[in-house]
């Protein structure tokens with residue numbers, strides 16, 4: 001039985017990946033902060049259905065010894081390093097902890113892998129935020145990076161560390177440059193979930209309006225469930241290579257809004273308030289993947305279309321509001 005170790009297992013991607021790997025008959029281990037283990041209801045809700053099948057270890061990205069100990073003990077075949085401070089806006093408010101946690105965390109994971117489980121295959125969760133102020137459209141594996149936030153910078157550094165471990169120490173280490181991927185399990189701070197929950201609450205007279213920043217921003221949005229399969233495929237290849245993972249289709253925040261409100265028979269223009277405070281000091285205006293390599297070499301193709309994703313998120317939040325979950 002293969003063993004996988006996931007950092008960030010309690011997040012959106014971690015929870016879908018854990019489900020995916022359990023179905024493939026892996027023994028699945030996850031690293032969780034002690035505070036989360038002590039507050040299962042709020043912090044581990046995404047793992048509710050599978051928690052009994054998981055091996056959870058208490059550890060922190062800020063502590064090299066805690067990570068080294070777990071990697072040494074588990075001896076995983078595959079390591080998926082997904083944990084990070086992943087909210088771009090927050091990285092402007094607290095550059096220092098974003099850089100510290102994301103860069104050191106990745107470095108600690110790579111160093112522990114090299115030292116204690118060198119046979120492990122290593123996946124690093126890169127991001128299309130690395131392309132930032134894009135120098136070409138669409139973006140592929142050779143597009144130059146131009147990060148626009150501490151978050152983007154931390155991911156470029158993680159990418160370089162991962163590449164360097166691959167080249168210097170022969171670690172099977174790869175980066176997935178994932179474009180935005182969403183689902184009903186998305187955190188509330190991200191724009192798609194903020195919209196889907198607001199739509200459900202407005203429809204049920206619990207909220208009157210929604211405040212947003214730059215609704216002209218363009219993103220390549222896919223479904224997280226599809227994207228975790230790409231992570232796994234990257235570690236099943238003969239050679240460790242970096243891949244751009246996206247749909248190749250672009251939409252504005254405004255289009256997301258429009259479809260979400262339309263789905264419940266409302267017009268977003270009647271409820272939208274533009275708030276200057278929600279604009280970022282340096283915005284990433286447009287992201288679009290050229291996923292040709294992942295299609296050709298991994299045989300990966302996203303299954304869930306944009307409109308389906310929006311509707312699934314709104315439907316899920318309508319149920320949450322009805323069940324008084326939120």
Ligand code: G4F
Pocket residue numbers: 086087088089126127128129178179180181189190191192194211212213214215217218219253278279280283284287
């Ligand atoms: O949903 P967002 O916060 O996601 P963002 O910044 O694109 O980052 C996400 O995707 C990355 C992959 O490219 C990940 F690496 C990262 O960890 C994260 O998952 O914002 C999307 C767009 C931005 O242009 C933002 O300015 O929506 C715009 N926006 C407009 N109003 C807003 C809001 N974003 C948020 N979060 N909240 C608003 O009120």
